[in-house]
Amino acid sequence: MTDTAFFTDLETRVWQALVDGDAAADAALLADDFLGVYSTGFYGRDGHVDQLSSGPTVADFALSQARTVALGEGRVLLAYRADYRRTGATVPEAMYVSSIWERRGDAWLNTFSQDSNAADPAPV
Numbered sequence: 001m002t003d004t005a006f007f008t009d010l011e012t013r014v015w016q017a018l019v020d021g022d023a024a025a026d027a028a029l030l031a032d033d034f035l036g037v038y039s040t041g042f043y044g045r046d047g048h049v050d051q052l053s054s055g056p057t058v059a060d061f062a063l064s065q066a067r068t069v070a071l072g073e074g075r076v077l078l079a080y081r082a083d084y085r086r087t088g089a090t091v092p093e094a095m096y097v098s099s100i101w102e103r104r105g106d107a108w109l110n111t112f113s114q115d116s117n118a119a120d121p122a123p124v
Contacts, residue, residue, distance in 0.1 A: 007078040007101055008066045010108055015063070015082070021056035023049050031102065031109040038115050059085045074103035081118065094118035 010029065017026035027049045034045040051057055061084035069077040078101060083094045100112040 004066050004068045007068055007076055010101060011078055011099055015061045018058040019056055021052050023052040029110055031111045034111055036113045056087045059087050076101050
């Protein structure tokens, strides 16, 4: 299954958890062995969820240019561009993201994500 809209919807739910400050929703979408690779270092599931301990981290966002690549049975790479604004910020930012979603039991969980800053943030 490489339905781009399906995986973009899952990824949108992660972003919406950041907007809502909803740590439980964020945790529910990430595998226990999740690995995030960011400009600030490596983070596991707890690190990703802990960023919400003080509330929302993103004010608004838009995902675009999504594409998927099958990585084998029950594993899909979603790559896309995210234009967003952090909570309390006035300047928009943009990055390209690669996320791996893996089917575990009855659920699709995010097992890996890597962000690369974009050179040209567009207004959100």
